[in-house]
Amino acid sequence: MNLHENIKRIKExxxxxxxxxxxxxxxxPTINTLVPKDKKTAPELTGKDNTNIIYLxxxxxxxxxxxxxxxxxxxxxxxxxxxxxxxxxNVLRRSDGSxxxxxxxxxxxxxxxxxxxxxxxxxxxxxxxxxxxxxxxLNKALIQLHDNEGSEAEVDMGYGLSIKIExx
Numbered sequence: 001m002n003l004h005e006n007i008k009r010i011k012e013x014x015x016x017x018x019x020x021x022x023x024x025x026x027x028x029p030t031i032n033t034l035v036p037k038d039k040k041t042a043p044e045l046t047g048k049d050n051t052n053i054i055y056l057x058x059x060x061x062x063x064x065x066x067x068x069x070x071x072x073x074x075x076x077x078x079x080x081x082x083x084x085x086x087x088x089x090n091v092l093r094r095s096d097g098s099x100x101x102x103x104x105x106x107x108x109x110x111x112x113x114x115x116x117x118x119x120x121x122x123x124x125x126x127x128x129x130x131x132x133x134x135x136x137x138l139n140k141a142l143i144q145l146h147d148n149e150g151s152e153a154e155v156d157m158g159y160g161l162s163i164k165i166e167x168x
Contacts, residue, residue: 024150024167027058027069034142039097039135043142047091047101052076053168054091056145071150073165077105079117080160084110089128097135102128103157118159131157141165 028034028043036042040063047054058069077086085106092100104127105111115123122130133155144153145165152166 022068024071024145027071028146028150031143031146033058034146035139039095042093042097045091045093045099045138047088049089050087052086052088054088054165072168074168076164076166077103077157078162078164079110079114082110083164086163087128094132097138099133099138101131101133103131103161103163104128114159114161122159129159129161133157 033041034043038061041059041061044057044059044065045054046057052075054073054075056071056073057065060066075086075088077084087104087106089102089104090100094100102124105114111127115127115129118129124130137156141153141155145151150167152164155163155165157163
C-alpha cells in the first residue's frame with residue numbers, strides 16, 4: 001500500500017468507529033464538581049422543547065460550558081406504580097441551583113389522572129405541569145448519577161410523581 005492508500009484507509013477506519021462521549025467519571029470525577037458550593041460552576045442542565053431528553057454539561061469556574069462534557073439523558077415519569085412517557089419544555093437551571101421545567105405525560109388518560117393531584121396553579125393553559133425541583137432534590141439526583149457513573153437517577157417531582165433519568 002502506498003502512502004495515499006494508507007491515509008485513505010485510516011480515514012475510513014476513523015469514520016467507522018463510533019463517536020462516544022467520555023466516561024462520566026472522567027468529566028465529573030468528584031461530587032464537588034456535580035454539586036459545587038458556587039452555583040455558577042454547577043453543571044448546566046438544558047433540554048429541547050417537546051422531547052423527553054435533557055443534557056448535563058460541565059461548566060468552568062466562570063460558568064461557561066466546557067466543550068465535550070455533554071451527557072444526554074432520557075426522562076420517563078411514574079405515578080405510583082404506573083410508568084409513562086413524558087414531554088418536556090422550558091427546561092431551566094435557575095440561579096439558586098433549582099430546576100424549573102414544564103412536564104406533560106404523552107398519554108392523555110394518564111395526564112388526566114395526574115392533573116387531578118396537581119394544584120390548579122401548577123397547570124399551564126395547554127396542559128403542562130409547571131414543576132420546580134429544589135436544589136436539594138436536584139443535587140440528590142446528581143449524587144445518584146455520580147454514584148452509578150452517570151447511568152441513571154430518580155427525582156421526586158412532588159404530587160406523587162417521580163422522574164427517572166437514564167443516560168442514552
